[in-house]
Amino acid sequence: MNKPTLINVPRGLLAKVKAHAKHSAFTPDEYLAFQQREALADYHRQQEQVQAERQQRAVKSLLERSGVQDIYLAATLEGYQVYRPEQATAISTCRKYLSNFGQYGAVKNMVFCGSTGTGKNHMASAICNALNASGKSAVVATALEIQMKARAARRHDSHLTEDRVIASFANVDLLVLDEIELGSTSDYDSKIVNAVIDQRVTKGKGTVVLTNMGFEQLGTYVGERIADRLFASFYLVECFWPSFRTNKPAVTNGE
Numbered sequence: 001m002n003k004p005t006l007i008n009v010p011r012g013l014l015a016k017v018k019a020h021a022k023h024s025a026f027t028p029d030e031y032l033a034f035q036q037r038e039a040l041a042d043y044h045r046q047q048e049q050v051q052a053e054r055q056q057r058a059v060k061s062l063l064e065r066s067g068v069q070d071i072y073l074a075a076t077l078e079g080y081q082v083y084r085p086e087q088a089t090a091i092s093t094c095r096k097y098l099s100n101f102g103q104y105g106a107v108k109n110m111v112f113c114g115s116t117g118t119g120k121n122h123m124a125s126a127i128c129n130a131l132n133a134s135g136k137s138a139v140v141a142t143a144l145e146i147q148m149k150a151r152a153a154r155r156h157d158s159h160l161t162e163d164r165v166i167a168s169f170a171n172v173d174l175l176v177l178d179e180i181e182l183g184s185t186s187d188y189d190s191k192i193v194n195a196v197i198d199q200r201v202t203k204g205k206g207t208v209v210l211t212n213m214g215f216e217q218l219g220t221y222v223g224e225r226i227a228d229r230l231f232a233s234f235y236l237v238e239c240f241w242p243s244f245r246t247n248k249p250a251v252t253n254g255e
């Protein structure tokens, strides 16, 4: 049985509704136009989703593993144990970044500086996991991985090109650039990472940088131009507390 639609409503009744309603009611024509707009918006939403999934698959096949390493696939912000005030700040910054992600005027980038084992990968992967679960494409890659892929694409027998490698990392909704200081610093290799960051900033896409360096040192390392672009809109999370790997706190979350 067909559901009655506004189109089937007698015109006389519509006139009455119009006379009494504060805001004018849809005419059948307007309703049709409204339906078409909604259908088109649905279509665009689906297309965006398909595009995001395609991007994610492209990068994942480039990395030959899931962008988020297996040990971090289950990482959540809730699962991060807070036993110092700086960690509470770090987690609330992650939450803020995540909940505003992709919105107009939201902070674009994040930088996690700090010693090893403090949970930088855990927090960044938790952000990626949440974004991936909501249909966005978010990927973790080390600077070296991106450089190696670009190098491989340069070989004459490769079906890829450097430009395609750069584009695939430039196009995901979120790129977590891990171990930036362990990337190769040859002219060719550092240009690859710079090109990825550059394209992402130009496209208005967010990038999260993870490093064991201090913030000042990071600025010097990436150079003034990239630093200016990345730090135009970013949250800084400084993680300088004992490693969770070697020094698990005796008391956690008030247990």
Ligand SMILES: Nc1ncnc2c1ncn2[C@@H]1O[C@H](COP(=O)(O)OP(=O)(O)O)[C@@H](O)[C@H]1O
Binding pocket: 071, 075, 079, 080, 081, 082, 115, 116, 117, 118, 119, 120, 121, 122, 123, 244, 245
């Ligand atoms: N505060 C924390 N609560 C729970 N797990 C943590 C915490 N800090 C680190 N970890 C865990 O310790 C391991 C090392 O953390 P990781 O994120 O790799 O550190 P980093 O990238 O800073 O070197 C990971 O398995 C991570 O899930």
Ligand SMILES: [Mg+2]
Binding pocket: 117, 120, 121, 210
């Ligand atoms: Mg790490």
